[in-house]
């Protein structure tokens with residue numbers, strides 16, 4: 001499978017460690033994997049101008065880093081959403097990347113998704129998980145797994161092994 005991992009953190013720390021654990025195990029199993037650092041990108045919110053659904057014929061009128069993310073939705077068999085929790089939800093960068101998929105509607109190829117969440121405290125995941133589950137349900141994509149890491153679990157051997165197991169099970 002072609003797998004794209006969107007990393008919603010602006011840092012290369014806890015969430016990236018989760019993304020890399022997933023990527024390494026998936027690659028070892030023969031999958032093609034790319035990590036896109038969405039958290040460091042300039043992605044504006046959707047303008048709701050409807051250009052994409054009219055004259056634009058699927059193209060967004062805004063020319064920003066979303067142009068690097070859209071192929072992930074268009075060409076991947078699996079999309080992994082990896083993000084830190086900011087104020088009980090996904091980061092703004094990840095949220096923008098999810099909402100700007102509006103121009104292409106539903107991904108044509110993707111059949112699987114997964115969610116990797118990093119946080120300081122445990123029990124802060126409800127909003128991010130609800131967003132993820134309803135979004136992939138809308139897109140007709142199956143959930144392959146959700147893994148969370150709070151506090152000391154971040155970068156721990158046990159957590160990275162759990163993520164590798166998920167990637168190996170695909």
Ligand SMILES: Cc1cc2nc3c(=O)[nH]c(=O)nc-3n(C[C@H](O)[C@H](O)[C@H](O)COP(=O)(O)O)c2cc1C
Nearest residue numbers: 009011013014015084085086087088118119120121
């Ligand atoms: C702006 C901001 C908001 C945060 N909000 C939460 C929160 O609501 N709950 C929580 O447990 N951790 C929160 N955190 C902590 C991060 O989720 C945590 O440090 C995470 O591991 C960071 O991931 P990263 O190393 O990939 O950037 C917040 C951090 C920042 C910078």
